[in-house]
Amino acid sequence: MNQKNLIVAFGGISPEHEVSVLTAMQAMAALEESDYQLIPLYITKSGRWLTGNAAQDLNEYQDLSSLEKKAKDCAFVKDENGRTLLRELDSGGLFKKTAEYPVYAVLCAFHGSEGENGSFQGLCESMNIPYTGSGVLGASLGMDKVMAKKVAASEGVKVVKGINFYESDWESEQDDIIQISESMGFPLIIKPVTLGSSIGVFKVMDTPSLIEAVETAFRYDAHLLIEEAIDPLMEINCSVMGTSENCRASVCERPMGKDETLSFEDKYQGDAGSSKGMASADRIIPADISTDLNRRIREMAVKAFKALDAAGLVRIDFLVNAQTEEVYFNEINTIPGSFSFYLWDHSDVSFKQLLEELVEIGIDRHQQKNGRVRSYDTNLLSEKAVKGIKGLKGSKG
Structure with missing residues (x-):
């Protein structure tokens, strides 16, 4: 056995x-x-x-x-x-x-x-x-906030206006970057392009704070993103599980932080204890939002999941204008903290069942890949083939 x-x-x-x-x-x-x-x-x-x-x-x-x-x-x-x-x-x-x-x-x-x-x-x-989880393409896209937003936007998923730049750009074009940022209007959000868990993320209200935040964020990543801040902001998250061919969305959640933008401490060092990971964060599940907004976010989550070639289980974070209910794709977490089990628990799926299904999705994807033709019986390095290659070396152009 x-x-x-x-x-x-x-x-x-x-x-x-x-x-x-x-x-x-x-x-x-x-x-x-x-x-x-x-x-x-x-x-x-x-x-x-x-x-x-x-x-x-x-x-x-x-x-x-x-x-x-x-x-x-x-x-x-x-x-x-x-x-x-x-x-x-x-x-x-x-x-x-x-x-x-x-x-x-x-x-x-x-x-x-x-x-x-x-x-x-x-x-x-x-x-x-x-x-388990997304393949090489989906995982790499999900880790790069800039590329993820570009791909999502190309499929009609709305994103917030922003500018991205590298540390070398900041050294040579700092004035231009600051000018473009100022034109978007404060407050602004500064974040590393390839990190999660709100590490290195700052909300700034003026230019001196922006410069300080950028310098600090470069400690974590050489590629940064500055975006318009949605005001008034409401964050709504939704998990999606499955594959591009067959996936489903969980209930939505509204995470609660000490400030509008969730910090690392809000997510992992809440009153419930850091040993619980993302499960320790304060949140409202299901999110206290309108039926129409709930439907639109869940549909947008599935659309982004497919656009980004995701698989397995992800959490997709959205920024919502609390006044107009406009929804913006913020980021996809291809391996979310605590596997977002708390969202599926409210959909009558236990943590154990969730993980077992996640493993079986990975097994099925692997079997489908191995069921395709992955090699040919022809041996190009056989004696005859090698002679032919040697002959090519001796030919004159």
Whole structure:
């Protein structure tokens, strides 16, 4: 009987590292009574791959240096039959067999940077293993706020007016950038292009504050976005699950923050406790909005999901003018904090059921890909073919 080894991958080199750890721990707790054997794959802040019992204990993450000594280094490898395994690299003794786990699927619980931007997804593709969430294209689009907005806008999804620029542009064209920003009118929102969790996001009311915010945001990302602030603002989020061919939207939520724009502290350090991740944030579910606005946002969420080639489970954040009810696409989170389970819980889908469906979507996508023709029997490196290639080298143009 084949064990269903579910590799839960999390951590990584990202400012959202700790948030990813919380999401992974929540997911593993929810799947304790499932048919999967849960195998943690913790990627440290320096990029080491670790596994073992210590990597599955949230308390161990209070001392990362101690955790790294207790956990086992690991890597994806191929066996003689072409199967992908997660193998511990430290056998622990001369006569102890190296632990290895044939991979059933990978549950991606990363937030930000290499784990969520398509890089890890590309590794899974190259190792030919099923994984959850969007593919390489959808993941990379979702991580880049500028490209995501361009693609969404091209499909008729409304976005807020803004300007984006790199650190080198700021050094050479600062006056022009400031002038364009001022022409949009204050207040303005400054945000890193490739980060989430509201890290490095600022609302500014004047030019000196704008300059200070830009300089600070460049600590997190070399590419920034300055946008008009919607006033009066109401943030509404909606989760979508499935594939481009078949997907559905959750109920909507209205997150509540100390200010109009949610901060990292609002999302992860609320009164309910940081160990709950995004589930600790204050929110109204279902959102206290009109039936028409609810319908439009859910339809727009599905439209953006398809336009951005998303898959698995995402959360799409919208900015709403509370007075006019105009809706603007803000961003897509291809691996949302806590997997947005709290939105689906209100749709009568438990966290365990949500994760199991997410894994099965990944399995189905993998099987569909492998069902296509991926190679030809013709060997171009056969003796005859090689002779032909050598002949081409000797031909004169």
